[in-house]
Amino acid sequence: MKPLEHDRKYGELDQVICAYLGQAADDTADERSVALDSYLRQTWPTRPWAIATAEQQLREYAQHPPGRLRLRLGEFYPVPDIGLAEAQIQGWLLLVADHLKKSVEEGDVPPPGTPQTRWEWHARFPELGQLLGGWFSQDMPDEFDGHAAALADYRGTTHPSVVTELVGELHELLALLNDADEADYALAVAELGMEVEPPAPYAMSGWLALIADRLTGFRAQYRPPSAPQQD
Known part of the structure; x- marks a missing residue:
């Protein structure tokens, strides 16, 4: 079809x-x-x-x-x-x-809340699922020289507007789980596809905040428009 x-x-x-x-x-x-x-x-x-x-x-x-x-x-x-x-x-x-x-x-709508299924985690955080499932799967140690290298590869191969979307999703997740314990963070990232531990000495919540901070400083190169030609 x-x-x-x-x-x-x-x-x-x-x-x-x-x-x-x-x-x-x-x-x-x-x-x-x-x-x-x-x-x-x-x-x-x-x-x-x-x-x-x-x-x-x-x-x-x-x-x-x-x-x-x-x-x-x-x-x-x-x-x-x-x-x-x-x-x-x-x-x-x-x-x-x-x-x-x-x-x-x-108008019978479920109240807002933390995602309850794997589908819902990915529907709410699609780009974070792409990052964690694509760059931080169980194959990461064979493909990259550590977490920083994997993140640098994502940043270097992803359009800046999509990186911005990811940063927004990271801040949303951190706000959503603000009062949660580390087990809840571990469950969230596992549902989103992450299969490796965060790098020492970070807990999962701290590492996600670190990613958001590092990617926030990423800016695409800007090329100004050419000046109009004079007749």
């Missing part, structure tokens, strides 16, 4: 389903799951219109499920394994669609 066609039919459905990966699809008629609350908590402030799109796509998929042949041909979105039997998927999709409809019609 071509990307444009996929996004038109299943793009927001895919976002909802991805929010459930690694989480229990235990929604009931009266209660939303942790995964669905995570999706709504992150989507309402940034893309509120997408929730209605998700509701429509979920309902349409449930009411017109694909046959095996069309799935094999790649003409439909294959629902990933979310821990439900195949016979349960249709009813669950309709239940989630009902919850999304209620959220839109009644």
